[in-house]
Amino acid sequence: MNTVRLRYFLTIAEEKSINRAATVLGIAQPALSRQVRMLEKALGVALFHRTRNGVRLTEDGEKLRTALTGPLRQVELALQNIGSPLAQIERDVVFGLPETTAGMLGALLISRMNSVFPNVRMRVVVHDPHRLVDAMLHSEVDIAVIHGPSPDERLFYTELVSEDLALVGGADSGLSPTVPKNFRDLADLPFVFPSARPGVRDIIKNAALRQQIDIKFRFEVDSLQISKNLIETGVAYGILPLSAFADEMRAGRLTYAPIQDPAIIQHLGLAVRPELNLPREFVVQFGRLVGDETVALIENGSWSATLSPDWRPVPHDRPGSRRW
Structure with a gap:
């Protein structure tokens, strides 16, 4: 298949x-x-509906666009880097x-x-957000997804996504995805x-x-796993992003209700440690890979998150910026 035509598409x-x-x-x-x-x-399907104002995707066209967004960029990067100093x-x-994001991104990015x-x-490496930041400052982790905004101005940071937290x-438990709970109702629950x-706990406390x-x-x-097991027994409730318990929800072991008045939102960003000895x-390019995989997961419905309008995989020349 001609990748140029796919890029045109x-x-x-x-x-x-x-x-x-x-x-x-x-x-x-x-x-x-x-x-x-x-x-x-070549594909045997129509990809676009032609209209007076332009074109719009057919159902098959939409499926192709969703399938291509991440993988095609991956192929292009590989072709660009073959023989380049980066590939060496x-x-x-x-x-x-x-931990709440590892199952979503870990294997894909590797x-x-x-x-x-x-x-x-x-x-x-999978750590809680506080330990990830500490490990980066001690040169034990090079690049990480952390909770934003960045808790330390020495890190290069750019926001990647935001996602709603739900009552789990x-x-x-009687919770239903179609019946939101007001935040004040959470006061009576263990x-x-x-x-x-920093992390979800601080978001809730604030x-x-x-x-x-x-x-x-x-x-x-x-x-995270022990927390979900505890929630499943009915002894306690949790507040988590949907991506953290998707498998348990599909299996019917956990359920959730959206939180409103106010909604609770978690921000995640990509951070790079200071003095990283890499080109x-x-x-x-690493940032682009993370961004492309994130977009693909959001668009195919695997990740209930919103890509940040601030996202761009280009580091600034100084730490402490929302963009790295």
């Missing part, structure tokens, strides 16, 4: 117009239309993830990094929270202070 889908896409790509409109027809013929880097890169940078030995209970700071209510921190457990372009 994605550009048209983004611009919603073959004419505008041709301008962006710097090719003639008839030539671009011909490439689209050849792609549709031979060293360990330690990537940190919070696989992607292996194809783009085959000589890099990538190690993934066991199957018999909770299990991690002791780590919200409780603003609402002038007390939240019962009944149990402190620094293990700047490597860090940029």
Whole structure:
């Protein structure tokens, strides 16, 4: 399959117009239309509905766009880096993830990094947010996804996503995804929270202070799996992003209710430790991989998060910025 045609397809889908896409790509409109027809013929499906105002994706076109967003960028990066100094880097890169995100991104990023940078030995460590920050400042972790905003101005940081936190209970808790709970209703419930700071615990404490209510921190457990097991027994409730208990929810072992008045939102960003001895372009490419995988997970419905409008995989020249 011609990857150039796939890139043409994605550009048209983004611009919603073959004419505008041709301008962006710097090719003639008839030539671009011909490439689209050849792609549709090769796939045996129509990818676009033609309208007076431009084009819109068919159902098959939408499926193709969702499937291509991350993988095509991955192929392009691999082709760009073959024979480049970046592809020849031979060293360990330690990537940190919070426990609530590790299952979502860990294996995907190792696989992607292996194809783009085959000589890099990538190690993934999973810690609570506070320990990740501390490990970065002690040069034990190179790059990490951490809770934002950055708790230390020495780190290069850019926000990646935001995601709603939900009230999580066991199957018999009576919670329903269609019946939101007001934040003030949480005051009567026993909770299990991690002791780590910063993290979800601090987000909840700050919200409780603003609402002038007390939240019962009944149990402190620094293990996501044990926390979920405890919630499943009905002894306690939790407040987690949906991505942290998706498997248990599908199996019917846990359920949840959205939180409102106010909604509780967690921000995650990508951070790079100071004095990282890696080429700047490597860090940029790594950031692009993280961003592309994140976008693909959001668009295919695997991650109920919102990509930050501040996201860009380009580090600034000084730490402490929201963008690195």
